[in-house]
Amino acid sequence: MSTPTPQRELLQRMFQAAIEAAQPAHCIPACLPRPPKGRLVVIGAGKASAAMAKAVEDNWQGPLSGLVVTRYGYTVPCERIEIVEAAHPVPDAAGLAAARRIRDTVSGLSADDTVLCLISGGGSALLALPLDGITLEDKQQIARDLLKCGATIGEINCVRRHLSAVKGGRLGAACHPAKVVTLLISDVPGDHPGDIASGPTVGDATTCEDALAIIRRYGIALPPKARAILEHGIGESVKPDDQRLQGNETHIIAAPQLALEAAAGVAREAGYTPYILGDSIEGEARDVGKVMAAIARQVQLRGQPFSAPCVLISGGETTVTVRGQGRGGRNVEFLLSLGVALDGAAGIHALAGDTDGVDGQEEVAGAYLAPDSLARAWALGMRPKDSLDDNDGHGFFGALGDAVVTGPTLTNVNDFRAILIAAPAPT
Structure with missing residues (x-):
């Protein structure tokens, strides 16, 4: 040394x-939503999501419940919000199970409920629920290839959004008719919400054809089912004008x-x-x-x-x-x-x-x-x-x-x- x-x-x-400037304890309190008529359900994914959940618990006066997934070793103990761990940057079975549970958590909510979604960098790998026909092993290999090929984070997340059952606005749509308030800690150049954890609750203007162009650009060999999903438009993401996303709020609370x-x-x-x-x-x-x-x-x-x-x-x-x-x-x-x-x-x-x-x-x-x-x-x-x-x-x-x-x-x-x-x- x-x-x-x-x-x-x-x-x-x-x-x-x-690092200290972006700690959730400093950023969360001023950005909490108003208490809803119904339930407050907290969900989230990312390396900072557990610390974000703890900051919510420490500053929320009413009842709440929820589930967030963070990277192994990044757990912060919470009393009312369940914290689970999964792998990053290559997803694992724990991340897949967590994503499925989070989607189930927001199903069946009413218009009186509010979903508080806590998203930070790393959420793309941690919130790993591929579309039907794509296996976890497929997703892991795609992740490895994308990470090694030299693609930008925007390009990587474009592909991810179109092969996922929760990214690209799909998780936000699953919350409907509940209101969704998303708090973001940005880890991407330009702070574009759709690129932070691949935008699970925000509309996405990119297309399956955009994702295919990226795959071709870097010569990535997709599994046949994944390629078919892109070629036939099956993986199209939820667009910004989708009615299920209207009235939701998105706030970047910390950025580079x-x-x-x-x-x-x-x-x-x-x-x-x-x-x-x-x-x-x-x-x-x-x-x-x-x-x-x-x-x-x-x-x-x-x-x-x-x-x-x-x-x-x-x-x-x-x-x-x-x-x-x-x-x-x-x-x-x-x-x-x-x-x-x-x-x-x-x-x-x-x-x-x-x-x-x-x-x-x-x-x-x-x-x-x-x-x-x-x-x-x-x-x-x-x-x-x-x-x-x-x-x-x-x-x-x-x-x-x-x-x-x-x-x-x-x-x-x-x-x-x-x-x-x-x-x-x-x-």
Whole structure:
């Protein structure tokens, strides 16, 4: 592990501030609906859903009941809302059973009832109920292929919506005639409600043909039944003008921009000028790393477009097309690409991590990059470019002792990236 430095400690405090800003306990109370004439039924899915449910219980005065599903290890004990766990990012039988139970929970409600739906990132995998004819094994393989192919989260969720019995507005339609109030913690670029957990309660304007185009674009081999569902329009989602969705409410209560602003405040207090470059940056993680390295060097060498000392902050969701034998992970791939491009530039430090505490399929949030990271890797016999080519960012930073491990954060507002430029380059 590299020696702790003031720069590393600052970056870690910024990351923690970003996570803290999106905690459900801060965001839920002001957004609760008015008490209904009938029942309040709470449902939900996502990595933050259990913490969201606990915040509802702590701030709701009347009776309530419900069921939410969260990722293994992300449970928060509740008294009136049942919490179940399932797998993410590849769904399992527990997620399928939970989705079926949640759909059953909202069946048969009246117009006097209100459904409070708590949705956060990860809900797509956790709320796993495929259309008839698609097996769980089919869904698991489709999920793996989509995650590895380099598709954006918007493209992945478009396919998911058209192969699901609950996504793409279907769960919202199942609640009719009860009113649905959906509270969202956004983990997607652009904060589009239909892309957060694949929009189980909101109308979807995309089509089966759109999903097929994505399948063709990335050369994904769908099981025959799944392809037939798309080709024949059987998987068409619920559209925004569907009468069963009218009168419902959807509120984004936390989003990446909020988290980035909290981190910027920490940097400012430490004497570094923060610059938020964007909260919805997409693209291949290694390409984003190269671009960010070029910007950082321009700042350091030319004082353009900003002057050091400063911190460049960004969010969004990059992708990794896994071609090597490594474990992927978009934040560590970004950092490794950044490090290779910077080539040990003095005075530039960086941290990147997923605010849910899980980068890719690893129980690791991300990593820290120091000016001497490449030199220490060479000393250990590692070749940074080879690690990058092998999509082995986790192995690289793990060997250096610079992985960032948070454990379950109980929220999810996507990726956090910060590049600290301590001072201009000496002349």
